Amino acid sequence: MATPHIAAAPGDFAPAVLMPGDPRRAQRIAEILMADARMITDVRGMLGFTGTVNGKPLSVMGSGMGQPSFTIYATELFSQFGVERIIRVGTIGAISPKVEVGDVVVATGAHTDSSMNQLRIPGINFSAVADFHLAQAAYEASLTPQAGVDGTVHLGTVISRDHFYFTPQGQTEALAAYGVLGVEMEAAALYGVAAEYGKQALAVLTVSDHLLDHSGDMSAAERETRFADSLRLAVAAAHS
Ligand code: HPA
Numbered sequence: 001m002a003t004p005h006i007a008a009a010p011g012d013f014a015p016a017v018l019m020p021g022d023p024r025r026a027q028r029i030a031e032i033l034m035a036d037a038r039m040i041t042d043v044r045g046m047l048g049f050t051g052t053v054n055g056k057p058l059s060v061m062g063s064g065m066g067q068p069s070f071t072i073y074a075t076e077l078f079s080q081f082g083v084e085r086i087i088r089v090g091t092i093g094a095i096s097p098k099v100e101v102g103d104v105v106v107a108t109g110a111h112t113d114s115s116m117n118q119l120r121i122p123g124i125n126f127s128a129v130a131d132f133h134l135a136q137a138a139y140e141a142s143l144t145p146q147a148g149v150d151g152t153v154h155l156g157t158v159i160s161r162d163h164f165y166f167t168p169q170g171q172t173e174a175l176a177a178y179g180v181l182g183v184e185m186e187a188a189a190l191y192g193v194a195a196e197y198g199k200q201a202l203a204v205l206t207v208s209d210h211l212l213d214h215s216g217d218m219s220a221a222e223r224e225t226r227f228a229d230s231l232r233l234a235v236a237a238a239h240s
Pocket of ligand 1: 091092093094164183184185208209211
């Protein structure tokens with residue numbers, strides 16, 4: 001079976017899929033986590049892999065950037081490939097003063113300036129929320145010393161914006177005042193698609209920069225090691 005954007009066979013995907021934005025990162029994650037990873041799709045270079053981690057099946061596939069791209073892949077995975085759980089793994093720009101570069105944000109809910117969820121149920125401001133069970137599993141994994149998480153793990157809301165380079169004046173400060181932890185570009189759409197199909201979703205995000213305080217931005221090497229923290233929590237949620 002193939003969909004317009006995924007050329008995989010029935011049963012190629014595990015029930016749980018980790019989704020970074022970058023398909024090359026999907027390949028690196030597969031290589032790091034799995035001894036038996038095999039590529040199952042590469043349409044448009046959006047690489048997907050399946051293997052096992054700790055003896056349990058897991059898939060990892062790129063999502064591309066932004067809510068439309070994520071929605072295409074999440075919809076096809078949930079509706080055509082038997083996927084039950086999608087966990088976004090990616091980066092987030094912090095806006096809360098409580099959050100530092102290198103920390104992990106588990107997005108329990110996602111505000112958005114996108115129209116994608118607004119169009120779902122006419123007249124309704126849809127609440128894009130994570131699956132509680134997955135969020136709890138990620139959080140509990142962060143409490144175990146074996147998880148080896150160096151930074152602080154924050155649970156709370158994020159803003160999933162459509163623009164990367166344009167922001168209405170004062171909006172970031174206003175969101176921070178409402179306790180929003182950071183800015184990314186996909187979680188709200190993922191949570192909307194999961195609700196549409198009655199599936200489970202979570203975003204576990206590494207803080208790569210701080211939009212209101214640039215003092216601690218990460219080096220490339222640091223990005224890789226700190227990214228491992230969120231990966232461990234994502235795998236724990238995937239297999240919970
Ligand atoms: N904006 C959107 N997405 C991001 C950012 C940002 O500043 N930083 C990391 N992901």
